[in-house]
Amino acid sequence: MIRICATEDVPKGTVISADVDGTQIAVVHGEDDRFYAVYDECSHAAVALSEGEVEDCTLECWLHGSRFDLRTGEPTGLPATERVPVYPVEVRDGDIFVSLTPSNGVTR
Numbered sequence: 460m461i462r463i464c465a466t467e468d469v470p471k472g473t474v475i476s477a478d479v480d481g482t483q484i485a486v487v488h489g490e491d492d493r494f495y496a497v498y499d500e501c502s503h504a505a506v507a508l509s510e511g512e513v514e515d516c517t518l519e520c521w522l523h524g525s526r527f528d529l530r531t532g533e534p535t536g537l538p539a540t541e542r543v544p545v546y547p548v549e550v551r552d553g554d555i556f557v558s559l560t561p562s563n564g565v566t567r
Contacts, residue, residue, distance in 0.1 A: 460547075460549055460556035460557065460558050461479055461480070461556060461557055461558070461559070462554050462555070462556050463477045463479065463484070463486055463496075463554075463555045463556065463557050464477070464486070464554070464555055465553055465554055465555070466488075466494070466550060466553050466554065466555055467553070469486055469487070469488040469494065469555065470488060471488045471489075471490065471492060472488065472489075472490055472513050473487075473488055473513065474486065474487045474488075474508075474509045474511070474513055474518060475509060476499050476507060476509035477557075479557060479559060480559060482498070482559055482567075483498070483499035483500065483507070483509075484496050484497070484498065484499055484546060484557060485497050485498070485499040485507070485508045485509040485518065486548075486555060486557065487513055487518055487529055488513075489513065489515070489516050489529055490513065490514070490515050490516070491515070491516055494548045494550060494555055495516075495529035495530070495545070495548060496545070496546040496547075496548050496557045497518065497527060497529060497532060497543050497544065497545050497546070498532075498543045498544040498545075498546075498561075498565075498567050500543070500567070501520040501522065501523075501525060501527075501539060501543070502527075502534065502539050502540075502541040502542065502543050503520065503523060503525055503534075503538050503539035503540070503541075504520070504522050504523060506520060506521065506522045508520055508527065508543070514526070516528060516529045516530055517529060517535055520539065523538050523539075524536070525537065525538055525539035527539070527542075527543055529545070530545070531545065531563055532544060532545040532561075532563045532565055542563060542565045543565065544561040544563065544565045544566060544567055545561060545562050545563040545565070546558055546559060546560070546561055546562060547560070547562045
């Protein structure tokens with residue numbers, strides 16, 4: 460697990476981008492008050508998901524409007540049809556840690 464930042468750096472309902480050993484990760488503070496990490500690139504178009512909007516447990520691609528489930532990486536609407544990698548997150552002592560081994564089996 461690699462430390463990303465403090466939990467206070469990601470307010471509820473927001474997302475930040477982090478470079479983790481050369482992999483761009485979108486770290487999301489979901490509206491369910493949990494933290495999530497997904498690969499920071501839409502599977503439909505090569506744009507940063509971290510620039511999109513958080514709604515419930517989804518992250519929207521700002522370019523074409525596809526939403527991705529933060530728990531599974533599944534797209535919940537077109538035009539995206541492929542999942543994005545989802546990474547395990549742990550919160551320890553007020554800090555967010557992420558593993559680079561995808562929990563959903565999707566590689567980039």
